Amino acid sequence: MNNKLILLNIVNLDDICIHSSSFSNCGRYLAFSYANNVSIYEVVSNINLKTLSDVNVDASFRSIIWIPYKNLDYYNLSDYRLFTVGLHGIINEWDLNLLRPKRSCTSYGGAIFSGVLSNSSDILIACDDGCVRSFSIWNEEFSEKKEELNFKKVHLRHNKRILSVCSVDDGRVFCGTADSMILICDTNNDEYSNVIKITSNRSKKRVKSENEKREDEPVSEENNVHVWCLLYISSENTLVSGDSNGNVMFWDVSTFTMSHLFTQHNNDVLSLGLLNNDTLFSAGLDSKVTLYTNNKSSNAMLLNDQLGANMKELDNSTKDSTTGWSVSGFKYPIKGDIRTLCINHVYGIVGSAGSSGSISLLRAFKFFDSKKSMYKLIYPSVSKFIPVVSMNSTKTLALCRYKHHCDLWYIPVSNLASSRDSDTTSVSDRSSDVELFNDNFYSNVPYKLCQMKMNQNKGGINSCLLSPQGDVVAILNQVGIQILLVNLKELKVSQVKFEYQNLIVSSMAFISNFELMINHFSEDKYVFSIYNVKDGSLSTVKYLDFNKHVIKISVHYNHTLCDFPSTAQFKGGKVWCVYYCLDGNVYISDHDNFLYFMLPRFDSNSRICSVSFNDNCEFLIAFSTNFKYYVYDISARVIVKYQGLMIQTIPNRVCNNNSLILNSFCISNLVIVQTTHNIFYFKLNEEPFAMIDSQDPEVKTPVSIKHNDEREQNKIDRNNSPNKKNFDGQRNSDNVRNKNKNDKYKGRIVIGPRRLYNIPSIENTIYEPVRYVKTNKSYKQGVVKEKGKNESKTEIVKFTDESSSKYTNIVKNEFIVHTDILLKDGKVNIISFKANIKDDFVRKKRYGN
Structure with a gap:
């Protein structure tokens, strides 16, 4: 039986240029900026937590400043204040608890080229008008410091731009200018006290003409030197500068003379760092x-x-x-x-x-x-924890998220899953008289249905969702939630007025076609509410009371109870939600009994980044950012031992060290994992069952063996019993008593024999899938190209099972942003969205087996 991997190349990543970056004091977080965005990256867990956007589309940040609260250990993200300054002339403070803009203040001097924290806990900025200004961030008039962001004073005035600024503990400030000077001033004085003049002569090779035979001669060229960066070494009282000539100079501050000159760079030196x-x-x-x-x-x-x-x-x-x-x-x-x-x-x-x-x-x-x-x-652009693609339940529609717009694509997944290798119908063969969802209409080429543009003044799009039926779109940006209704027959998009624009929403997810689960901040705490698209009502989910900032919500359905969840089917354990919190905790909720529980964490240096449920939502597999996973029994609330270990580790040969696990799927005993760089699978060849303790008189044999023996014995007893009716009644009564036991498992939970048995009573709902092998070039078939200026290539990769390896790569060395699964005719169809970026360093790196 052939299964397929469908690679869709329809996602175009935004080209970004990173202008500033800064680590937090604890070294746990990294903030970097591009255009009007600031992204928070957790170093230890290798995950991009959140991207913060300024509503000003012309914003361009040039410096990032972390300031810890002194009364805290500054270990968590909320223990810091984060400031950004940039060429748009605004100082921004970001709320790291709500992850949104908090306050802002103009520079009063045009563009800001650099910003630092002074010795007096003020922010110093280098402005386009040649001034250095300070802004107070603490109000010390009260017994306890209160936060503020107000202009304080002007410390220096110059007739040219100030490009860089460096503050010293003794109150001195060094300023690099655009006219070959380094100005030295004191925060208590308004004028600079000393000047270091940098030579404007640059040694340059003279280019020969075609008729010249003589050797190249050095030519002296005069220009104004731009001092882009400054750094102070306190132990030696030395100032280091980097300029537009490509020179790195060491200055003795006591004598204002140059001690070392290095010309290793061939172009402008923009940044310095002292370890x-x-x-x-x-x-x-x-x-x-x-x-x-x-x-x-x-x-x-x-x-x-x-x-x-x-x-x-x-x-x-x-x-x-x-x-x-x-x-x-x-x-x-x-x-x-x-x-x-x-x-x-x-x-x-x-x-x-x-x-x-x-x-x-x-x-x-x-x-x-x-x-x-x-x-x-x-x-x-690739390692985004919040998905950039959302699909409907039939996997025929895909909503792709960009900075200020979303694209809705039709994916002919049925044709792709059942197409022959020679099926390459052209785009021009489509007929407009055929309905949209006729499989004979579309060939193997995805088709863009529409583009939904958002107001750029409302900030960048944080997340976008497509309802299970594909007719409702929810878009979350800096301002709030936008609800759109999509008429797929007529290709019309209409907006539903969202009455609750004052909500500070952190994450959302569709739990049914017209019900949207929302995590938002209200009355000094985080709460959950369900928004009904039909009647516009907003009801609070009271049982979810863990008061956490949730950055991502994923929804999983119990496929053994319903193929598609509707509002009427919302109860009964059919819908499960996974809540990924900002502090690293992950919660699971079951709406049947209105209960939730927290998953065990791996360690303090990793996060749970993906959770997948088995078919009847009785077990789940949790993956961490350091490529570890465990099997968890939901009913018993314990980690199941697998091959004698509680925690499993994915080998380094399978995953790239730079990758991040984004999605995982559990189909029977087959587990498919998608990272940012590859897709691989493995099988759970052993099954959880109760390990019997010989000292426990109530339990004597393993559950799976015990049940098999009981079935055989009951079958013999029924055939030999003179009164089968009474025997059947007694057996049913025993089953009811066993079913109502609080402790589903007794003893130690481990993984058992070579194949997946019931755990217990799961045996009737699972199937034994085909086995798979590693992909090589001989399996790649059915490549289709869409005509046009930018060709979108759809690759169909077939894979069957002849592999003896535990972890097997289906595809690698690709940048994959999203993956979904479609089961059709007993076959597994993996739908993946790949993208290309400018820097292809990882694409050329060989890894895996």
Whole structure:
């Protein structure tokens, strides 16, 4: 039996350029900005938690500032205040509890090129009008500090732009200008006290003409030097500058003279980062990250590196060189120019990002080790925890989310699943007289039905959902929820007025075709409500009282009870919801009994990123961001032992270290997992059953064996019994008593024999699926291209089962943003949406088996 993987290339990712980035003080979070967006990335769990958008589409952030609350341990995200400044001339503060804009203030001086936190806990900004201004963020007039964001004073005035600013603990401020100067001032004075003049002569090779035979001659060229970045080393009273000439200069602040000059960069140096007093990094438009070390009597530098669990020693390639600062080496971590560097002092990580739209995280103390230096390579356009694609229940419609609009596609999944290899009907063969959902109408090519554009002044789209029947669309942006009704026959879209625009909504999900589950902030706590699209009512779900900020809700249906859940079928354990919270906890709710429970966490450095239920929602499999998983018994509320282990680990050969598990599906004993870089599957070849303790007099044999023996014995007793009616009545009474027991399992929960048996009473609802093999080129067939300027290629990959490997890749080395499953005629059809991005570093990297 052939199963199929259908790869759809209809999702176009936005090209982004990352201009600023910054790690939090605890090293757990990374914030980076592109255009008018700020994304919060959790480093330890490798997950992009949320993307915050400014309603101003012209916003462009250039600096990100983390400020912890001093009375807290600043470990959680809500323990910080987050500020951004940018070229749009606005200072923004973001609420990290609600994950939305909190307050803002204009710069009063035009564009802001740089911003830092001063020694007096004020924000200093470098403005386009040549001034350095400070803004107070704490109101100290009260006994307890209160938050604020108000203009305080102007510290410096210059006749040219101020491009960079650096604050020192003793109150001094260094300012880099656009006219070859570094100004030094004090926060208590309004004028600068000293000036460091940078030479404007740049040595450049003179290009020969065609008739010239003489050697190239260096030519001196005068220009105004732009001082893009400044950094202060307190232990040596040294100031470091990076400028538009590609020079990195070390200045002795006591004498205002240059002590070192490095010309390693071929273009502007835009960012500097200090790991410790003896290790410095620089990066710029030439895609190069350069390492500088201060060689002293010993070059050993220790780091509490949690990634390696041992104390590390920096590379000793410069140990025998002369003392003082020197260049130790360089790398090209990403393609394109590098606009920003960020240093994680807790884990010893150097982050770099730029025009490629990717973020490279390097282990600083393994900088020269080509195999171990790379920690993570993040692709924000791909690694989105909130899905970018939503499909209806029949998998014929797909709603693709972009920054300010959504595209609705028709997917001829029935034709793709049943097509022959030679079925390549052209787009022009369609007839407009045939109804939309006639399988003979569409060929193997997806078709865009419509595009839904949102008002750009309402912020970017956070999530979009398609109802199970595909006729209702819910879109969540910075302002609120937009409800749209789609007439699929006439292709008309109408808007339903959402009366509750004052709700601060964090996440939502359809639990039926006209019921929308909403997590929102109300009366200083997070609550759940159900919005009915038909009558416009909003009812509170009172039993969900765990008061958590939910960033994602996924809905799962009990397929053994109903094929499609409607409002009337909402009860009875047919609909299960999974709530992924901002703090890392995951809750499961069953609306039949109005109950919920929390899943066990793996550890503090990982999150549960995907949960899949079996066919009758009796068991689930939870996957973590560090590629571990466990099987969980929902009724017994315990983790089931599998192959003698409570926690299973996916081998490194299966998954790319840079990937993130986005979706998982459990079909009988077959588990299909989709990451951002590949799709693989494995089988649960052993089944949970009660392990019998010999010391327990009530339980003597394993449940599966015991039930089989009881069936055989009951069959013999019934045939030999003179009164079969009484025997049947006694047996039914015993079954009722066993069914009503509170403890479904006694003893230790483990995984059993080689095939999946009932657990118990699951045997009648499952089927034994076909086995699968790894994909190679010989299995890829049925490739269809859509005509047009931008070709969308639909790949159909067939896979059958002859594999002896436990974990098998179906497809790899692809950027996959979403996956769904369609069961048809006993076959498994995997529908995946892939996308291409500019930086194809990971695509060329070989991994897997």
